[in-house]
Amino acid sequence: MFKLNLKIALRNLWKNKGFSLINIGGLAIGLASCMILLIYVAYEWSYDKQFKNSDKTYVVYQNLVASGKTFSWPWTPNVMANEVQEKIPGVKYASHSTYPRPNLITVGENRLSAKVVFTDPNFLKILDYKFIKGNSNQVLKDINSIILTKSFAEKLFGNEDPMNKTVKLENQDVLKVSAVIEDAPANSSIVFECLMPWTLFEKREPWVKESNWGNNMCLTLVQLRDNNLFSSANAAMEGIYKRNSKDNVAVALLHPLTKWHLYSDFENGKSVGGKIDQLKIFLLLAFCILLIACVNFMNLSTARSERRAKEVGVRKAIGSTRKSLINQFFLESILITFISTVLAFILVEISLPYFNNLLNIKLTIDYTNSGFWIALFSLMIFTGFVAGSYPALYLSSFEPIKVLKGLKIKTDSSVSVRKVLVIGQFVFAACLIICTAVIYQQLNYVKNKPIGYNQANLMQIAVEGKMHDSSKLELLKTQLLKSGAATHVTSFSSDVTEGGNNTTNIEWEGKNPKELISFNHRAIGNDFIETMGTELMSGRALSSQLKNDTNNVMLNEAAVKMMGLKWPIGATITFWGNKMTNVGVVKDFVVESAYQKVAPMIFYIDNHSDASVMLVRLNPDQNISSSLAQIDEIVKGIEPNYPVNRKFVNESFEVKFQDEKLLGTLSNWFGGFAIFISCLGLLGLALYMAEQRKKEISIRKVLGATTGNILTLLNKEFIKLVAIANLIAFPLAYIIINKWLSTFEYRISISFLPFALAISVSIVIAVLTVSMQLIKVAKANPIDALKYE
Known part of the structure; x- marks a missing residue:
């Protein structure tokens, strides 16, 4: 049975090449857009999670109330790590380190500026970087030692073995290479090229030796024995400043390392979000683009209902059950989704270099990762079933006697469902147009706002x-x-x-x-x-x-x-x-x-x-x-x-505007894809209505209606749908964009311009899309449609 259904599905695809191409193209663009966004979200989500005990690792933050506002910083005193290690319950390791800073590293005539971190041995127990050469238990103890990353070792020594060779720091300190480790991952909050002992930092900067609870100058990392101890450890951290310095009103807290990148915004001393808000927008964008691609598939599939009606009638007459017909239509849907997925892969591989250049990162598809294939297969099956659900249920519901007698299929309910789906597509498209316009307005407002000095030259x-x-x-x-x-x-x-x-x-x-x-x-x-x-x-x-x-x-x-x-x-x-x-x-x-x-x-x-x-x-x-x-x-x-x-x-x-530019650019690109796919959905509805109203159009032509009259009549209905979609989109877009703007102290007032732009663009696009199809029907010879009456 499966083999027969597959043959029928392939025959239908080949027989209706135009429909198949639009269906496959629409789904491929939707899947490719969704995949790129999901790859980016997965990359950002994996920040700082590559370490074995990352879930038990925390960054020490300090809260300080000043100027009527609570400031939160991951900057702490040099004495914090030892105090935490000795006095806070549940702590396995505590480490202090400098943030990556540029320093000159010299080997012979080879002079390079490197990102250097000065730290203690606990740093490498908390963050377990992979050692290529050297003993992880012996490093950072010798004051004149240095650990190199693999790529930086190659820059300094080429293909030579760097172990026990010497380098010069700032043309002053001679250091021996004690280990080589894998490069710090790009999706890591601490990216460096060299690690050096904290004792060397103290030697170079003698003031660092002083115990000063008022000098916040380093990063403190803490690893707990068990996360069940977090509450007691965090409670003990709260008064650590006051216990050691009576007049110090700062409050310390533990912030999870795995949330450091995504939840970096603090309000009143508590983490309230950050990059995670942008990722939520991209996840929603990915889901909505895929959904409108599925809706487009539904519209185009049911637009061919009259052509498939007799097939359904004959198959039911010779004994096919509704269940077998549903399976047939689902198989067609999954087959189209599979072909679309292959095409989507090609589109993703072609477009990834552009997005990598845009985002200044290196997104790749890890084909060796089983999780990737499971996620892809799940996405494909989900898309196939969602896209094929309505066509399968609708087309399999035809009564054989009626369709074989040539009676007109009742289409009121299917038309109304398709109209709702098209409205849903354009609601999303209009929201994207409005939000993208406001993002660019806000970006330009801040960029062009007087900054108080002359940047030129x-x-x-x-x-x-x-x-x-x-x-x-x-x-x-x-x-x-x-x-x-x-x-x-x-x-x-x-x-x-x-x-x-x-x-x-x-x-x-x-x-x-x-x-x-x-x-x-x-x-x-x-x-x-x-x-x-x-x-x-x-x-x-x-x-x-x-x-x-x-x-x-x-x-x-x-x-x-x-x-x-x-x-x-x-x-x-x-x-x-x-x-x-x-x-x-x-x-x-x-x-x-x-x-x-x-x-x-x-x-x-x-x-x-x-x-x-x-x-x-x-x-x-x-x-x-x-x-x-x-x-x-x-x-x-x-x-x-x-x-x-x-x-x-x-x-x-x-x-400084990178995040906003990224949000605006991605909204622009994927908004364009969403509008394009929505137009395909509109095209599906136009094809369906043209097929259903062929005789009505022919009679009107016989009675003297011009092509222009007919186009105006038919376009009115589509303009009405787009107008309804915009009316629904306006309040939704206003709520979304107003919430986004509320995070800025300097912000624009939301004007009517983005809303006017949204309705103008969507109506123009709708009219052009529909007219391209309906003009063929309006110009057709009425005799062809009426000769059987």
């Missing part, structure tokens, strides 16, 4: 090696200005677009002693205002040439407002226990997130001791390429041992 150069010497930095500034490549140069204590140092240790007259206010503080050099391209709202700029300016500061507008200073110039501020005088007010400018309000900032003179970058305003009258070549030459002349590390500020700023 502003570049930053990382201060490395010899450049940490103040005389070398002064020489660099002099040579850059003399070359004509730059018009202004200054130093800055951190990357312009990244978060810098924060403190609550600021006092002023009138401050509520019980209130903690968090300030961003930055060390700046001479000509800061001119180089940044910002404004001095009042007072004067700081200058290293004025001796008293070592005791002076500048505030930004947000700080003046927060402090409630009526006369900010000359105001006395206690900064880290030192009395300082404010001499200027700087216009607010964005240094971290463009989506949040500018934080209170305090600026003090640098004298080059705290500089991490040099800000360079390029000469607009000189060719950029030649300016960059000159800058590279000057930097190499001062510090030849390091590769020149420079970047434009606007490029760094653009990275």
Whole structure:
């Protein structure tokens, strides 16, 4: 029986090539879209889960109430790990480490900037990276040792065995390679190229040895013996700051490592979401696209009902049961789904490189993974049964006597079901159009919002090696200005677009002693205002040439407002226990997130001791390429041992919009696919109605109706369906997009424009799709339809 049903299914596919092509194409696009989204979701979901005991591993966070807001950071004091290991019940291992930072690693003439993590032996007990060479129990104990990742070892030594060979760190410390491990996975929150002992970090940075519960400078990882002990361990963590430092009001908590990437947003000290919200959107998108592909299949299959009616009648007359007919139609559906899946695979493999480039990751299909094949088979069977369910039940319900006598099949219920399905498709398509339009509006609003400084031609150069010497930095500034490549140069204590140092240790007259206010503080050099391209709202700029300016500061507008200073110039501020005088007010400018309000900032003179970058305003009258070549030459002349590390500020700023751009781009692409598949569903309904109303159209033509009259008449019904779909979509889209916008402090107001765009686009697409099919029927010779009457 199966063999016979398969032959019939194949014959039907071949006989109706046009229908088969549309059906297979629609399902293939739907499956391919769904697969790409699911591959991406699976990749993000697997973050930090590759370790054996990842489910028992936690990141120590601290909550601090300041400026009326609770700040949550995975930054902790250097003494946290030992305290947790010794005092917190249920802890198996606790480790402290630096976050990955660039350091120069040298082998002979081979000089490379590597992502380095300084840590202790417990780090590799918590995160069990695979060792290729070396003993995992002996590493990170020798102060002059280093662990390399496989790819970085190849960069340094090529095909040679790196074991026991030596490398130089920052042209100072000679380190012996004690082990080689597999590369840190790309879907890992901690990505590095080298691991070095914490004792070496203490040797290079002597201040690290000091026990200071107020200095949050490292990452602390904790592994529990059993997750049943989590509640007691987390409760004991809560007061760890206060137990060790009476005046410290910070609160510690354990945050699961497996949720670190996906649940990184905190509100009032509790995890409320993050990247997981985006993944939920993509999962919903994947499901809806597949669903509308199935709906499209239903519409196209039932549109051929009259052609299949006699087949059903004959088969029932010779003894076929309804069950066998249902099996037949389900087999056809699964066969089409199988062919669509093969085509979807081809589409996925073709499109993955594009999406990898777009997402800046490396998504691949692991064909050796049995879980992948199980998921794929389940998806295929699910799609086949969902897509074939309505056609199988509807087509198998025909009564043989009626269809064989040539009586008209009652179609009212099937038409209404198909209309509901088409409306459902366009509800989803309209929602996507509205949401995508609002995402782009929000993105453009924030990107074009005044940021308080001039990004054009502003570049930053990382201060490395010899450049940490103040005389070398002064020489660099002099040579850059003399070359004509730059018009202004200054130093800055951190990357312009990244978060810098924060403190609550600021006092002023009138401050509520019980209130903690968090300030961003930055060390700046001479000509800061001119180089940044910002404004001095009042007072004067700081200058290293004025001796008293070592005791002076500048505030930004947000700080003046927060402090409630009526006369900010000359105001006395206690900064880290030192009395300082404010001499200027700087216009607010964005240094971290463009989506949040500018934080209170305090600026003090640098004298080059705290500089991490040099800000360079390029000469607009000189060719950029030649300016960059000159800058590279000057930097190499001062510090030849390091590769020149420079970047434009606007490029760094653009990275901040990556998540929103990704959401907008994927919504755009898959929204387009959803609209295309919806059009195929509409085409199915148009084909069905054209078949059902052939005689009516012919009679109208005989009575004098023009092609235009007939098209207008038939299109009215489809426009009505699309209009109903939009009316349902509007409130749904408004709720969804309003919830998304509520997470931003700077947000647009939702206008009518995206809704107008949605209804306009959907109606135009519907009319074009339907008219392309109906025009053939409207132009047909009426004699062909009426000659048997």
